[in-house]
Amino acid sequence: MSSNRITTLLVANRGEIARRIIRSARALGIRTVAVYSDPDARSPHVLDADLAVALGGTASADSYLRADKIIDAARRAGADAIHPGYGFLSENAEFAESCRRADILFVGPSPESMRSMGLKDQAKAIARRAGVPVLPDAEITGDDPTAWAAAACEVGFPLLVKATAGGGGKGMRRVDDLDTLVDAVAGARREAASSFGNATVFLERYLDKARHIEIQVFGDAHGSAVHLGERECSVQRRHQKVLEEAPSPVVGPELREKMGATAVSLVRELRYLGAGTVEYLLDDRTGEFFFLEMNTRLQVEHPVTEEVTGLDLVALQLRVAQGQALGIEQADVVPRGHAIEVRLYAEDPARGFLPTPGPLHLLEYPERPGLRYEVGVSAPGEVSAYYDPMMAKIIARADSREEAAAALASALDATRIHGLVTNRSFLAALLRDPDFLSGATCTDFLDHHQNLLDPAPATPTVVHLAAGLAASVSRRRAANPATGFAAPGFRTLAAEMLMSAVWQPVGREPIPVAYRLAAPSGDTELVLDLDGTRHRFDLIDLGADTVRVRYDGVDYPCAVATHRDGSIWINDATSQSGWVPEPRLPDRTVLAASAAGPVSEVPGTVVAVLISEGDTVAAGQKLVVLEAMKMEHPALAGADGVVQKINVSVGQYVDAQTELVTIGAEGEA
Structure with missing residues (x-):
């Protein structure tokens, strides 16, 4: 290219990050191009862009990981720049080289910087040169378990087996003793080869009382380098983050300055261009911090930094890529307030965070001051099994950490997600947990808070069952010419006769239930018998899609939605549940x-x-x-x-x- 000015930007990604990049590019007057696989043909990011190019294929390896297809799509759409987002090809130095050879601007650091930081063992060596503290480690070479054991004993237990080319928790295993080392190395190698095309792994000392703190950094082509403060990302499952916040509740001005200065020294050592994140483990007992890795891309959790700094990091990336100066001095970066982000996943925390791909019938969330949504899916639609299970990120900003957590938990309560199991209730419970609110968030937080994985709903489960059953009976009767004239609770059966049914909570075991719905004195009454226990409800304003359930002296206004697959979803002010009555498919x-x-x-x-x-x-x-x-x-x-x-x-x-x-x-x- 004769000029670095971007006129048309291809976004080599999907989901919420593609939409996020498109939004900032459009604000800068840049035309945008989306790419998509076969399952993503009608995805929101495709519809957001000015142009779209089909890549074909279903799995990532046949679509978003195909550098040749991405380059060809850019040529056909007339794109003069490519933004990789995160994941996929975002830290692939060969792809950045391919862009350079094709005379297409890569919005990110140089291939040389990416190679330096892309292999964790090399990255640690460079970090040492830059004066950044690192943890003991050892590379695993060959196939001799005896040599592996010797290396493990030298590093010390507990330790992590980590992919040198890894990220996002892939190719990573914790090992507490020699007995589990061989299986961990074999599994990490296999996963690393599948995820990154590189099966090399190494061992690293594991801090069992540590926090995951990362520093957002930026460098430009004019020699400027700054950090934008820290994010804490300690609440994780399977070494993958589920909640991030800025600033950290335990990092004060002195530690922030020290961690930030070492991160900037690494940026200068690399002559780094663009956005990056230097990740540290902070020993919660000693206050020491150690280099973990550097991500040479935009992070999933970048919105919390944007919220407390007031900066648009994607816009900064695009400006720096075009050769412009950062225009920010370190003294200009002062965090204001507190921001927390949660990742809304299609997964079941109660079943080991098992992914739950499937139909998405409804997705509605409250628009309130201080809330921000980055959504990658649409309803009606589907959460595909081919890609990461993250559906959206929800961010809250407030003057204090406690206010941000409360606002975010309340927003999750009011979010309606029908069709599949998600981690919605887990996230809301996490945000209200006393230990979380006190800031006691080491990386093993969830190991010690298993109660959060399947929290009891604020509304008794029987209330939702009553609402769903009564509304479905009301709908069925209203559709029947023989009973459509009758009141919702009309019964001709003997007063004590109970009807039988089986209702299955979505993702859980079926529940046999006996019930009687009657209108003895104008008001509708429901009796449920669950495993020999009788529950009585008064139903006010019973209809096909709403009912106010009075139970144990409390009124619960419930919305009831029935979808094409026969599932029935109930929402009230605090809780949500999904049910399949008498499932047509075998359990x-x-x-x-x-x-x-x-x-x-x-x-x-x-x-x-x-x-x-x-x-x-x-x-x-x-x-x-x-x-x-x-x-x-x-x-x-x-x-x-x-x-x-x-x-x-x-x-x-x-x-x-x-x-x-x-x-x-x-x-x-």
């Missing part, structure tokens, strides 16, 4: 129990088959490993037995509830 638990071997809990790709036909296996033994939504999911033997047949092979895509292995009793033919 998954029954399917799994009756199958001769383990079934796939989620749709995904088989990445490892760890047994052979004729092998004797024990209950709980890992048999097959699936990859779905960028995570590995092991399938375990439900009982002792002999492998009679392996029904899948590596590389095969399987639907949920596919029988993976047939297991028989010892001696069975």
Whole structure:
């Protein structure tokens, strides 16, 4: 290019980050181009852009990870620049080189900087040169477990096995002793090869009482470098962040200045251009901090920094990429107020954060001052099994941390998500937890707060069951010519006769229920019998989609929505639940129990088959490993037995509830 001025920007990403980049580019007068895979053809980011180019394919490896397809799309759309977002090709130095050769501006650091920081072992060596403190580590080479054990003993336990090219918790395993080292190294290598195309791993000392603190940095082509303060990202599951905030509740001005200065020294050592994040582990007991890695891209959690600094980081990226000066001095960066971000995922915290891809019937959220939404999906639609399960980010900014947490929890309460299980209730419970509010958030926070994974709803479950059952009966009667004239509670049955039904909470076990709906004196009354316990309700203004349920002296106004798949979703001011009455499909638990071997809990790709036909296996033994939504999911033997047949092979895509292995009793033919 003869000039660095960007006129047309291709966004080589999907979901909420693609939409976020498009928004800032448009504000700067830049035309935008989206790319999309086959499942994403009608996704919001495609509809937001000025132009869109189909990549074809379904999995990331066939679409968003295809550098050649991205470059070709840029040429066809007339794009003179590419913004990679985060994930996918964002830290791929070869892709940045390809952009350079194609005379297309890459919005990010130089390929040289990316290579330096892209391999964690090399990054640590450079950090040492820049005066940044680092943790003890050792690279794993070869296939000799004895050498692995020697390296592990030198590093010390507990330790982490980490992919040198990794990020986002992929290719990472915690190891507490030698007994689990070999399995951890093998699993990390396999996941690293699948996620990053590089199976190299290394060992690093694990701080069991540490905080994850990261410093947002920026550098320009004129030699300027600044940091924009810190973010705390300590609340994590599987080494992936679920909540981020700025500033950290434990970082004061002196520590902020020290951490920021070391981060800027690394930027200067690299002659770094654009946005980056220097990540540290902060020892909660000693106050020491250690270099973890540098992300040479925009971070998922960048909105909290924007909220407390008032800066648009995407706009800054685009300006710096065009050769402009940062225009910011370090003294100009003063955090104001507090911001917290949560990641809304299609996953089930109560089941080990198992991804829950599927239909999305409804997504509604409250628009209030101080709230910000970065949403990557739309309803009606679907959360695909092919990509990361994050649906949206919700950010709250307030004058204090406590106010931000309260506003964010309240927004989650009022958010309606119908169709699949999400981590909505878990996030709201987390934001109200006393230990979280006190700032006691080390990286093992969730290990010690398992109660948050399946919190009791503020509204009794029986209230929602009553609302859903009564509204469905009301709707059915209203549609029936023979009963449409009658009041909602009209019954001709004997007063004590109960009707039977089975209602299944979405993602949970079915519940047999007996009920009687009657209008003895004008008001509608509902009696539920659950496992021998009677519950009585008064139903006020009962209709097909609303009802006020009076239970134990409290009125609960409920909205009831029925969707095409037969699921019924109930919302009130604080709680949400989804139900499937008398499911037409066999219960998954029954399917799994009756199958001769383990079934796939989620749709995904088989990445490892760890047994052979004729092998004797024990209950709980890992048999097959699936990859779905960028995570590995092991399938375990439900009982002792002999492998009679392996029904899948590596590389095969399987639907949920596919029988993976047939297991028989010892001696069975």
